[in-house]
Amino acid sequence: MTTTILGVRHHGPGSARAVRSALERLEPDIVLIEGPPEADALVPLAAEPDMEPPVALLAHVPGDPSKAAFWPFAVFSPEWQAIRYAATADVEVRFCDLPAAHGLALDGGRSGEAETAVHADPIGALAEAAGYDDPERWWEDAVEHRTDGEAGHGSVFEVIAEAMTAVREGHVPDRHEARREAYMRRTLRQAVKDGFRNIAVVCGAWHVPALATLPRAADDDRLLKGMPKVKVEMTWVPWTHGRLAAWSGYGAGVTSPGWYHHLFTAPDRPIERWLARAAAVLREEDLPVSSAHVIEAVRLADGLATLRDRPLAGLTEVSEAVCAVLCEGDELPADLVQRRMVVGERLGHVPDSTPMVPLQRHLRGEQRRVKLKPEALGRDHDLDLRKSLDLDRSRLLHRLGLIGVPWGTPRETRGKGTFKESWTLEWRPEFDVSLIEAAVWGITVEAAATARVCDLAEKGAPAHGASAHGASLHGSPAHGLPGVGLPAPAAGAHRVSLAELTALVEKCLLADLPDALPYVLGVIGDRAALDSDVGHLMAALPALVRAQRYGDVRGTPAAGLATIVDSLLTRICTGLPTAVTGLDDDPARQLVSQIDAVHSAVALLHDGHGEGGHGSGHGEGGHGGGQRTARGIGQGIGQGSPRGRWLATLRSVASRSDLPGVIEGRLVRILFDAQMADDVQVRMSRAMSLGHPPARAAAWVEGFLSGGGLLLVHDSRLLAAVDGWLTGLSPEAFVDVLPLLRRTFGAFAPPERRSIGERVRSGTAAACGGGDGGRGGTGDGADHDDERAAPAVRTVLEILGRA
Structure with missing residues (x-):
C-alpha cells in the first residue's frame, strides 16, 4: 500500500x-x-x-x-x-x-x-x-x-x-x-x-x-x-475571479487571479503573451500602443528580473513594464490593466444537471428568455419599455430586487421620457444563496416576488392576520394566492409604514405583479382610513401618483388606484390647516418638503392639460420655469379637479397669520407660480416688516426662494424688496439672520448668485424698488432694449418659420 x-x-x-x-x-x-x-x-x-x-x-x-x-x-x-x-x-x-x-x-x-x-x-x-x-x-x-x-x-x-x-x-x-x-x-x-x-x-x-x-x-x-x-x-454554483481574492473556504485568497489563470493556461512565453494582451486592452480604449511598445516592455520586464536575480519576470516586473512603457508612465491606464487582467472578472458556469432549488432553475430559464447573460463585470443596459423584450427584462430585474437579488442596479436615465430605464447588471456569487433563501416564497420569480410583497404588506395591515377587505391571510386565498401560506410576522417586528406600503404599489407595477396589487391596495385603504396623521398621508401620496403614471406607460393599469389617490388627497386637504399649527423650525421645514412632494405629485394628475404641470414642485420656477408652470397650472383649473382643490387649500392656509415663516413663504411662492397670488409684493413687504422678528423674516425668504433664485433675477421688484429689507437690518439682526440667508442663497446655482449680485451692484434693484419695474412697467424685470433685441428676435422667428 x-x-x-x-x-x-x-x-x-x-x-x-x-x-x-x-x-x-x-x-x-x-x-x-x-x-x-x-x-x-x-x-x-x-x-x-x-x-x-x-x-x-x-x-x-x-x-x-x-x-x-x-x-x-x-x-x-x-x-x-x-x-x-x-x-x-x-x-x-x-x-x-x-x-x-x-x-x-x-x-x-x-x-x-x-x-x-x-x-x-x-x-x-x-x-x-x-x-x-x-x-x-x-x-x-x-x-x-x-x-x-x-x-x-x-x-x-x-x-x-x-x-x-x-x-x-x-x-x-x-x-x-x-x-x-x-x-x-x-x-x-x-x-x-x-x-x-x-x-x-x-x-x-x-x-x-x-x-x-x-x-x-x-x-x-x-x-x-x-x-x-x-x-x-450541497451544490455547485458559479464563482468569480474577484471572489478568489477574498479568504475562501480553504483559508487562502489570491490577489491576482487573472495573472495566475494566465500562468496556468500559457506556460510557454507567458511574459510575451501577457504584455501583448495588455496592449490589446489599451488599444480597445483608443490608446496608441504599437508592437514596438510590446517589444520594449518585454525587454524591460526581463531586465528587471535579471537585476533582481529572478528566474523569470513576475507580476511585479510586468506591471512595472506596462506602466513605464505601454502606458508611458500614466497610472490611470495601468490601473485599467490591473482591473481587467490582473484580477479580472471571469464568471464560471455550472451545467443544468446541477442540483438547484426550483427558483434558481426558473431564473436560469428567464435569463435565457430575455437574453440577459449573467456576467461578473458590470455592464450597462438601456431599456426601451415600448419594446416587449426590454419590458420583460425590466419586470424580471424589478422582481429579483423584491426578493433580495439585486442583479440590476438602477441608474440615472439619459434623456426624457418615462418609457426609458437604465440599469447596471453585475452578477455576484452570493446571489445563489439569496435565491435559496427566497425559495421559501415560491418556485418562480414572479410567484416569489408576489408572496414576498404580500408578506411585507401584511406587516402594515391595521390588525394582525385580518383586514376589512379579506379573510385571514395565512394560507387563505384572500390575497389572490390560493394555497400559499404566509408566515406570521414575528413578535416586535417592524410595522410597515403607510408610505412604505404605497411604495410597494409602485414596485408591484414596475414588477408587473397583478396578484399582489389588489391585496396591497386593500391594505393601504384600510390603513389610510384609520391613519389620522396628515404627515403619513402626505408621505404616502407621491408613490401612489407615480404608480398611476407607471401603470399607463407600462400597460399595467391598477384598478382602484384613482379612488385611493382621491381619498388621500381629500384627507390631506382637510387636515393640512391643522397640521401647520404650532410647529418649530425643523418640523416646519420637514412639512415644507412634504408639501413640495405632494405638489409635485398633484401636478402629475392630468386634468386634460397635457404635461403642463410636470415641472412643478420644489424646483418649479427655480430655473426660469416659474412663469411657464404658472400658465400651465393657473389657467382653466376647476375647483373640483385635484389640482384645483389642492391649490385652493394652499391659498386658504397661506392667508392665515399664525404660520411659521418658512411655510408661509413657500406657500406664497407656489401660489405665485400658479398665478393665484397677485399681491406677492404686499405679502413680502408685510412678512419683512419691522413688526416681525428678523429670524422669521429670514425663514419667510427661505421658503419663498426655495424654488430657485432666477425669480429674483427676472423680477426687479421682488429683488428690491429683499434688498431693502436686508440693508435695513441692524448689525445685530443681520448677524442673527446670516446663517439662514447663507443657507437660502447657498442653494442657488452659481450663475443665479452671480446674476443677483451683478443686479444689486449695478443698482437695478434699488432703481426698481419704488417705480414701475424698469422700462416696461410690468414689474417682472423687463428692463430690455427693444432695438438691441430686434435682430435676435428676427433670427428666432426665422428658425421657427414664423418670420
Whole structure:
C-alpha cells in the first residue's frame, strides 16, 4: 500500500501543474482531496462539458440559508486539476475535510477556514526563511515558474513536506484544526480499509506533517466524538475571479487571479503573451500602443528580473513594464490593466444537471428568455419599455430586487421620457444563496416576488392576520394566492409604514405583479382610513401618483388606484390647516418638503392639460420655469379637479397669520407660480416688516426662494424688496439672520448668485424698488432694449418659420 501526500498552495498554478503531473505519474486508484465529504456525489458533474471554472461548492442549511460556506475552485486550483484528472482517468474521488454538517453547526458558516490566525500563512514563513520579504514572490520563484518538469518527479512536494515539518515544529493545533486533521486521517484510514492500495492525498501544505504519520485511531475518534451536527445540502454554483481574492473556504485568497489563470493556461512565453494582451486592452480604449511598445516592455520586464536575480519576470516586473512603457508612465491606464487582467472578472458556469432549488432553475430559464447573460463585470443596459423584450427584462430585474437579488442596479436615465430605464447588471456569487433563501416564497420569480410583497404588506395591515377587505391571510386565498401560506410576522417586528406600503404599489407595477396589487391596495385603504396623521398621508401620496403614471406607460393599469389617490388627497386637504399649527423650525421645514412632494405629485394628475404641470414642485420656477408652470397650472383649473382643490387649500392656509415663516413663504411662492397670488409684493413687504422678528423674516425668504433664485433675477421688484429689507437690518439682526440667508442663497446655482449680485451692484434693484419695474412697467424685470433685441428676435422667428 502506497500513500503519497501532495502538499499544495490553494489556487496556485504551479501547484496545479505539479499535482496534475504527479497524478499522471502515480496513477493512483483513489484521490483524497481537502474539502467537504458531502460533495462526493457532486464530483461527476466536474466532468460535464458545461462546467466552467471558477465554480464553488456551496453548503447550506435548509431553512436557514444564512448558514452557508463556499469552497471555490479555479482552473488553476490544484484541487480542481485533481478532480479533472480523476474524472478523465475514471478514478474515485473522496473529499476528506471535516464535514460541512459539523462545521456549520460549530461556527455557522466558517467550516471551510483552514488555518488559524497565527499560522494562516505558512508560505510566508517559508519565504522569510529563504530571505524573501514577499511570500508571493518566493512562491512564484520556487513553484509557479518551474516549467522544467522537476515538480512531476516529486522533489517539490518532498521539499514542501520537509519545510512544513520544520515550520510546524512545536505547534499545537487549536481544537478546530485538530478536528479537521483528525477527520482527514480517518478518511485516509477508511480508504485503506476499503482496499485501495495506491492513494494520493491533495491538501494544503500546512496539513502535510499531520497526515504523514497516523496516530492511533482511538485518539482521533475521541477528538471527533460528540460534535454538533446539522442537516446540510450541497451544490455547485458559479464563482468569480474577484471572489478568489477574498479568504475562501480553504483559508487562502489570491490577489491576482487573472495573472495566475494566465500562468496556468500559457506556460510557454507567458511574459510575451501577457504584455501583448495588455496592449490589446489599451488599444480597445483608443490608446496608441504599437508592437514596438510590446517589444520594449518585454525587454524591460526581463531586465528587471535579471537585476533582481529572478528566474523569470513576475507580476511585479510586468506591471512595472506596462506602466513605464505601454502606458508611458500614466497610472490611470495601468490601473485599467490591473482591473481587467490582473484580477479580472471571469464568471464560471455550472451545467443544468446541477442540483438547484426550483427558483434558481426558473431564473436560469428567464435569463435565457430575455437574453440577459449573467456576467461578473458590470455592464450597462438601456431599456426601451415600448419594446416587449426590454419590458420583460425590466419586470424580471424589478422582481429579483423584491426578493433580495439585486442583479440590476438602477441608474440615472439619459434623456426624457418615462418609457426609458437604465440599469447596471453585475452578477455576484452570493446571489445563489439569496435565491435559496427566497425559495421559501415560491418556485418562480414572479410567484416569489408576489408572496414576498404580500408578506411585507401584511406587516402594515391595521390588525394582525385580518383586514376589512379579506379573510385571514395565512394560507387563505384572500390575497389572490390560493394555497400559499404566509408566515406570521414575528413578535416586535417592524410595522410597515403607510408610505412604505404605497411604495410597494409602485414596485408591484414596475414588477408587473397583478396578484399582489389588489391585496396591497386593500391594505393601504384600510390603513389610510384609520391613519389620522396628515404627515403619513402626505408621505404616502407621491408613490401612489407615480404608480398611476407607471401603470399607463407600462400597460399595467391598477384598478382602484384613482379612488385611493382621491381619498388621500381629500384627507390631506382637510387636515393640512391643522397640521401647520404650532410647529418649530425643523418640523416646519420637514412639512415644507412634504408639501413640495405632494405638489409635485398633484401636478402629475392630468386634468386634460397635457404635461403642463410636470415641472412643478420644489424646483418649479427655480430655473426660469416659474412663469411657464404658472400658465400651465393657473389657467382653466376647476375647483373640483385635484389640482384645483389642492391649490385652493394652499391659498386658504397661506392667508392665515399664525404660520411659521418658512411655510408661509413657500406657500406664497407656489401660489405665485400658479398665478393665484397677485399681491406677492404686499405679502413680502408685510412678512419683512419691522413688526416681525428678523429670524422669521429670514425663514419667510427661505421658503419663498426655495424654488430657485432666477425669480429674483427676472423680477426687479421682488429683488428690491429683499434688498431693502436686508440693508435695513441692524448689525445685530443681520448677524442673527446670516446663517439662514447663507443657507437660502447657498442653494442657488452659481450663475443665479452671480446674476443677483451683478443686479444689486449695478443698482437695478434699488432703481426698481419704488417705480414701475424698469422700462416696461410690468414689474417682472423687463428692463430690455427693444432695438438691441430686434435682430435676435428676427433670427428666432426665422428658425421657427414664423418670420
